[in-house]
Amino acid sequence: xxxxxxxxxxxxxxxxxxxxxxxxxxxxxxxxxxxxxxxxxxxxxxxxxxxxxxxxxxxxxxxxxxxxxxxxxxxxxxxxxxxxxxxxxxxxxxxxxxxxxxxxxxxxxxxxxxxxxxxxxxxxxxxxxxxxxxxxxxxxxxxxxxxxxxxxxxxxxxxxxxxxxxxxxxxxxxxxxxxxxxxxxxxxxxxxxxxxxxxxxxxxxxxxxxxxxxxxxxxxxxxxxxxxxxxxxxxxxxxxxxxxxxxxxxxxxxxxxxxxxxxxxxxxxxxxxxxxxxxxxxxxxxxxxxxxxxxxxxxxxxxxxxxxxxxxxxxxxxxxxxxxxxxxxxxxxxxxxxxxxx
Amino acid sequence: xxxxxxxxxxxxxxxxxxxxxxxxxxxxxxxxxxxxxxxxxxxxxxxxxxxxxxxxxxxxxxxxxxxxxxxxxxxxxxxxxxxxxxxxxxxxxxxxxxxxxxxxxxxxxxxxxxxxxxxxxxxxxxxxxxxxxxxxxxxxxxxxxxxxxxxxxxxxxxxxxxxxxxxxxxxxxxxxxxxxxxxxxxxxxxxxxxxxxxxxxxxxxxxxxxxxxxxxxxxxxxxxxxxxxxxxxxxxxxxxxxxxxxxxxxxxxxxxxxxxxxxxxxxxxxxxxxxxxxxxxxxxxxxxxxxxxxxxxxxxxxxxxxxxxxxxxxxxxxxxxxxxxxxxxxxxxxxxxxxxxx
DNA sequence: CTGAAAGCGCTTACAG
DNA sequence: CTGAAAGCGCTTACAG
Numbered sequence: 001x002x003x004x005x006x007x008x009x010x011x012x013x014x015x016x017x018x019x020x021x022x023x024x025x026x027x028x029x030x031x032x033x034x035x036x037x038x039x040x041x042x043x044x045x046x047x048x049x050x051x052x053x054x055x056x057x058x059x060x061x062x063x064x065x066x067x068x069x070x071x072x073x074x075x076x077x078x079x080x081x082x083x084x085x086x087x088x089x090x091x092x093x094x095x096x097x098x099x100x101x102x103x104x105x106x107x108x109x110x111x112x113x114x115x116x117x118x119x120x121x122x123x124x125x126x127x128x129x130x131x132x133x134x135x136x137x138x139x140x141x142x143x144x145x146x147x148x149x150x151x152x153x154x155x156x157x158x159x160x161x162x163x164x165x166x167x168x169x170x171x172x173x174x175x176x177x178x179x180x181x182x183x184x185x186x187x188x189x190x191x192x193x194x195x196x197x198x199x200x201x202x203x204x205x206x207x208x209x210x211x212x213x214x215x216x217x218x219x220x221x222x223x224x225x226x227x228x229x230x231x232x233x234x235x236x237x238x239x240x241x242x243x244x245x246x247x248x249x250x251x252x253x254x255x256x257x258x259x260x261x262x263x264x265x266x267x268x269x270x271x272x273x274x275x276x277x278x279x280x281x282x283x284x285x286x287x288x289x290x291x292x293x294x295x296x297x298x299x300x301x302x303x304x305x306x307x308x309x310x311x312x313x314x315x316x317x318x319x320x321x322x323x324x325x326x327x328x329x330x331x332x333x334x335x336x337x338x339x340x341x342x
Numbered sequence: 343x344x345x346x347x348x349x350x351x352x353x354x355x356x357x358x359x360x361x362x363x364x365x366x367x368x369x370x371x372x373x374x375x376x377x378x379x380x381x382x383x384x385x386x387x388x389x390x391x392x393x394x395x396x397x398x399x400x401x402x403x404x405x406x407x408x409x410x411x412x413x414x415x416x417x418x419x420x421x422x423x424x425x426x427x428x429x430x431x432x433x434x435x436x437x438x439x440x441x442x443x444x445x446x447x448x449x450x451x452x453x454x455x456x457x458x459x460x461x462x463x464x465x466x467x468x469x470x471x472x473x474x475x476x477x478x479x480x481x482x483x484x485x486x487x488x489x490x491x492x493x494x495x496x497x498x499x500x501x502x503x504x505x506x507x508x509x510x511x512x513x514x515x516x517x518x519x520x521x522x523x524x525x526x527x528x529x530x531x532x533x534x535x536x537x538x539x540x541x542x543x544x545x546x547x548x549x550x551x552x553x554x555x556x557x558x559x560x561x562x563x564x565x566x567x568x569x570x571x572x573x574x575x576x577x578x579x580x581x582x583x584x585x586x587x588x589x590x591x592x593x594x595x596x597x598x599x600x601x602x603x604x605x606x607x608x609x610x611x612x613x614x615x616x617x618x619x620x621x622x623x624x625x626x627x628x629x630x631x632x633x634x635x636x637x638x639x640x641x642x643x644x645x646x647x648x649x650x651x652x653x654x655x656x657x658x659x660x661x662x663x664x665x666x667x668x669x670x671x672x673x674x675x676x677x678x679x680x681x682x683x684x
Numbered sequence: 685c686t687g688a689a690a691g692c693g694c695t696t697a698c699a700g
Numbered sequence: 701c702t703g704a705a706a707g708c709g710c711t712t713a714c715a716g
Binding site for chain 1: 395396397398416419422423425430438439442571574600603607625628629631633683
């Protein structure tokens with residue numbers, strides 16, 4: 001902080017009666033310093049309450065020990081929890097993070113890549129939302145970047161993602177195992193073959209196929225917002241369509257929470273009339289009533305992997321190895337919304 | 343970023359055929375530069391894709407344009423939403439923020455104040471949880487700091503806080519206006535006369551008094567965690583106590599969501615048997631079923647005020663004026679948990 | 685084992 | 701209106 005005139009390496013050196021480089025060496029952990037000298041310097045440091053000026057060190061070293069986390073919106077529990085995991089993982093790795101919210105706005109998502117903060121940072125952990133791989137590729141990014149999250153398209157970048165297909169399939173298989181045969185799907189996206197929505201839809205279809213249940217378009221609801229309010233409307237639309245269904249898989253918990261609210265508002269019983277499952281295992285899934293069955297994608301593991309990969313890329317400097325793709329494990333948290341209260 | 347050799351002000355100067363200071367001046371927005379020179383420099387900047395090195399600028403200027411936000415835990419919606427508001431407000435103010443999560447852990451809360459990142463930052467927005475004013479005062483903090491949030495104790499620091507008493511009173515008055523006479527209170531804290539819990543409890547008592555209802559200890563549940571899981575247990579405890587009640591005010595929405603779940607699990611009707619209100623107006627309050635009546639404390643206003651105050655302190659440099667206290671406005675969002683479905 | 689020198693990229697008085 | 705100089709606080713070869 002600039003408020004009070006902080007003491008420098010020179011002040012310490014003067015007090016200790018050594019040159020400033022000796023102080024620097026001690027700070028950097030060099031072995032070869034005479035015990036008696038070391039003690040004098042440490043004394044001076046304590047006496048002056050000296051703290052190294054990180055900015056100066058950064059300027060010299062060309063690195064800052066900081067990474068940026070570009071994330072759409074902390075108001076959404078999934079992102080908030082993911083951010084928390086990233087921040088913890090980064091701290092454990094000796095990095096500090098710098099949260100940039102983009103609102104999933106394409107311009108802001110792009111701005112992060114060129115913004116003034118990208119100067120300050122050794123690398124970027126990037127959770128894209130509305131931007132796609134082509135645009136990203138066209139950016140010709142010249143610093144370490146790792147893509148993170150569920151919306152990762154097939155891309156030439158390092159990325160860490162979820163078992164989208166497998167998780168969705170497991171959830172839908174669970175619904176089917178309960179004897180449900182008319183399973184709706186909320187959260188499909190038009191016009192994409194990649195990305196979380198497409199993969200989860202494929203998982204859904206896989207599960208139906210293995211059970212010998214025909215896929216039906218009228219049970220698939222498009223919703224690319226994946227938020228609580230849109231989940232509520234999507235469920236409203238499904239109910240209004242008059243198509244009968246006895247279960248629903250939602251692409252994330254936010255959708256499921258919204259859909260659940262609409263179902264209960266409409267006087268339906270969950271899971272009696274309709275069983276419902278989500279994806280993400282956010283904390284609100286555990287405290288809704290009924291509590292929500294959800295695919296738990298191992299958020300901490302994901303965050304740690306992403307931070308670790310980014311750190312590796314930073315250390316490698318310019319020399320990029322082959323791009324890497326990491327997929328986390330998952331489990332299915334089975335709760336009241338599919339199996340009822342205990 | 344350090345990955346590729348970035349061009350400097352000198353490179354630009356050489357290409358443009360001027361001295362590097364001229365480039366610097368143009369960058370800093372000085373008026374006195376000949377039109378023709380300016381064009382040449384801008385050309386060179388574009389041609390070289392020059393971006394100023396923020397670290398160097400910071401070293402020179404002694405400030406970084408960054409602030410730290412020390413916050414307990416993004417997994418809790420209240421904090422996540424507050425963080426989002428702070429980040430937005432900071433961006434509007436030209437500052438970037440740096441999120442430090444403390445887990446409400448006293449050591450980590452203290453560490454933020456001395457940590458290496460406090461070097462990097464022009465000031466700190468501090469959301470304390472377990473730390474109290476005495477400890478903070480003892481720290482002899484020598485940089486701009488603004489306390490933010492609901493747990494602010496009476497202190498010698500600048501702080502921005504919520505209308506704790508008034509908000510709680512309004513919520514309880516609302517419950518009473520519905521004809522409820524046995525209003526429970528969840529979230530009291532033992533041994534404090536200050537802080538959000540004490541103030542909200544006072545608001546509760548005020549509302550009872552104005553209505554001529556006697557205050558009863560057996561309707562007040564202690565809970566200093568203020569999380570969903572603790573709200574669930576607290577409500578469990580209240581039910582088990584056998585004390586009859588027809589309404590409950592919870593100190594925050596997390597408690598209320600947990601309590602609501604317990605009520606519904608127990609087969610009680612909300613608001614038929616028990617009306618329930620919370621505080622914070624987090625987004626999950628709007629999507630529970632029934633949706634939750636809650637005190638809305640004007641989060642954006644709060645965040646903007648806090649960022650503004652901090653920025654002012656930073657600009658004032660060392661010269662601290664009188665400490666300032668800002669209290670946000672509030673409104674009461676009335677929803678199904680007190681008045682039933684529409 | 686420790687000192688003298690140069691430089692990271694920028695900005696700010698000082699001249700002209 | 702634009703250039704030469706010094707310095708922000710640190711680290712890294714280079715000598716000795």
